[in-house]
Amino acid sequence: MARIKRLIDLPKVQLDRSDATPLNRQIERQLRELILSGDLRPQMRLPSTRQLADGLGCSRGTVVGAIEQLIAEGFLNSSSRSGTFVVGPLLRDAADRRGDKHAARPVKPARLSLLGEFLADAQRPTYRPGTAFSTGTPDVRDFPFAIWSRLCRSVWRQPPRDVVYNQDPAGYLPLRKAIAAYLHDTRGMRFEPSNVFITSGSQQGLDLVARLLLNEGDRVWMEEPGFIEARYALRSVGAGAVAVPVDSEGLSVADGRRRAPDARLAIVTPSHQYPMGMIMSYARRIELLDWARQADAWILEDDYDSESRHSGAPLPALQALDADETVIYMGTFSKALFSALRIGYLVLPPRLMERFCRARYNLDPFTSLMAQPVLTRFIEDGHFASYIQKTRRKLAARRESVVSAARDYFGDAFAFQGDKAGLYVTAVFSGPLRGRSDDEAARKALAAGVVVAPLSSYYQGPATAQGLILGFGSVDEKTIRAGMATLSSVIDR
Numbered sequence: 480m481a482r483i484k485r486l487i488d489l490p491k492v493q494l495d496r497s498d499a500t501p502l503n504r505q506i507e508r509q510l511r512e513l514i515l516s517g518d519l520r521p522q523m524r525l526p527s528t529r530q531l532a533d534g535l536g537c538s539r540g541t542v543v544g545a546i547e548q549l550i551a552e553g554f555l556n557s558s559s560r561s562g563t564f565v566v567g568p569l570l571r572d573a574a575d576r577r578g579d580k581h582a583a584r585p586v587k588p589a590r591l592s593l594l595g596e597f598l599a600d601a602q603r604p605t606y607r608p609g610t611a612f613s614t615g616t617p618d619v620r621d622f623p624f625a626i627w628s629r630l631c632r633s634v635w636r637q638p639p640r641d642v643v644y645n646q647d648p649a650g651y652l653p654l655r656k657a658i659a660a661y662l663h664d665t666r667g668m669r670f671e672p673s674n675v676f677i678t679s680g681s682q683q684g685l686d687l688v689a690r691l692l693l694n695e696g697d698r699v700w701m702e703e704p705g706f707i708e709a710r711y712a713l714r715s716v717g718a719g720a721v722a723v724p725v726d727s728e729g730l731s732v733a734d735g736r737r738r739a740p741d742a743r744l745a746i747v748t749p750s751h752q753y754p755m756g757m758i759m760s761y762a763r764r765i766e767l768l769d770w771a772r773q774a775d776a777w778i779l780e781d782d783y784d785s786e787s788r789h790s791g792a793p794l795p796a797l798q799a800l801d802a803d804e805t806v807i808y809m810g811t812f813s814k815a816l817f818s819a820l821r822i823g824y825l826v827l828p829p830r831l832m833e834r835f836c837r838a839r840y841n842l843d844p845f846t847s848l849m850a851q852p853v854l855t856r857f858i859e860d861g862h863f864a865s866y867i868q869k870t871r872r873k874l875a876a877r878r879e880s881v882v883s884a885a886r887d888y889f890g891d892a893f894a895f896q897g898d899k900a901g902l903y904v905t906a907v908f909s910g911p912l913r914g915r916s917d918d919e920a921a922r923k924a925l926a927a928g929v930v931v932a933p934l935s936s937y938y939q940g941p942a943t944a945q946g947l948i949l950g951f952g953s954v955d956e957k958t959i960r961a962g963m964a965t966l967s968s969v970i971d972r
């Protein structure tokens with residue numbers, strides 16, 4: 480006992496039997512503190528576990544548990560011949576780092592890679608679901624969550640083996656089959672279900688396409704104005720975006736050929752150009768496919784919101800015209816259902832499929848299987864189709880509300896462009912909006928709680944048009960009217 484007292488000031492290790500913390504945890508925590516504070520010095524030998532147990536009045540097993548934990552954490556080491564010792568001298572430094580000194584020490588700003596700095600500095604879009612005229616988010620108020628949760632329970636009560644043991648980088652095969660059937664029926668596309676490749680949203684699809692198909696210095700056609708966020712994926716691999724103007728027929732292939740005939744990839748939104756809203760004409764589609772074949776380039780067809788065409792039949796996809804395996808079709812459930820699902824997909828040309836699977840497995844093996852089987856049932860049981868049908872009607876009415884409210888408050892200051900589809904409409908200025916630029920109008924609106932995206936911010940180069948992107952996906956008609964009234968009054972101020 481005397482020896483123990485000499486080695487460890489036993490009163491410092493005290494067991495509190497009224498505390499719910501198990502005794503071994505109490506011993507462990509207090510010994511750790513004694514080591515870190517320097518009360519137990521490096522190289523000091525601990526009494527035997529039997530002596531410690533006697534001194535503390537607990538079982539030897541309890542002490543052994545605590546000591547083994549501290550050995551595993553690297554605070555103690557032991558040898559069968561000479562006993563258990565405090566590790567040192569490194570721990571002195573660890574002890575110095577603790578306590579008040581730690582809090583007082585100024586922490587250096589984090590130094591990121593050049594790419595990291597670029598990505599971290601990028602401005603995030605303002606998403607305010609429900610607020611006029613926030614873009615990018617659909618309405619979930621009518622989403623059949625009761626059905627969704629029933630499907631969740633039914634799938635996960637006894638999950639199929641191919642769900643829990645999935646190792647396929649392309650994702651859950653039944654979901655890929657359901658997506659293929661849907662695209663065959665609605666978009667005139669023909670491909671094997673095995674060529675559907677599930678991603679965590681289409682943003683990841685874009686990132687994979689950039690990483691696996693582009694080299695540093697490669698050039699990529701991007702629509703101008705366009706989905707400016709695609710630049711992040713390109714920049715990540717050192718590829719350069721070439722702005723190719725769009726006109727009423729979509730991307731100008733002739734301009735693309737002039738600016739970068741040898742580009743490796745073209746990123747296009749043929750079904751509903753983002754953000755101008757027009758449909759790429761048949762002639763342009765053929766021109767684009769011809770260029771890709773001649774230049775041995777790829778086309779990424781970003782079909783981000785085509786499910787929500789407000790009326791008429793869904794449009795055939797560009798992919799349906801591709802005879803040369805140049806088109807990669809990219810879809811997402813972010814706009815049709817909700818973006819928190821983080822489920823998107825690529826339809827890959829057969830010549831890319833196996834390579835993408837292998838490469839992806841080494842980066843991020845596959846998208847979580849939590850929601851994939853549930854979504855499969857949601858599609859197979861017909862809920863997806865009926866939900867889309869209902870949403871389309873609602874979106875059509877909301878678009879009408881935006882256009883008529885804008886006419887009431889702004890007269891003919893705007894021209895409304897594009898096909899009646901999706902979750903937003905672009906209001907192009909006929910001239911400066913009561914003397915203001917779109918950027919200025921957007922800033923003033925935001926200060927008054929109205930979110931509008933300035934069209935000029937979708938250009939890489941100087942904007943050739945000014946306007947406002949007005950989202951209505953998550954905005955009800957009353958809020959649309961009120962939002963337009965606010966917009967009109969703040970722009971005058």
Ligand SMILES: Cc1ncc(COP(=O)(O)O)c(C=O)c1O
Binds near residue numbers: 615683781823
């Ligand atoms: C044109 C376009 N492409 C792709 C995306 C990315 O969608 P996801 O949520 O599937 O990554 C968006 C999202 O706003 C978009 O507007």
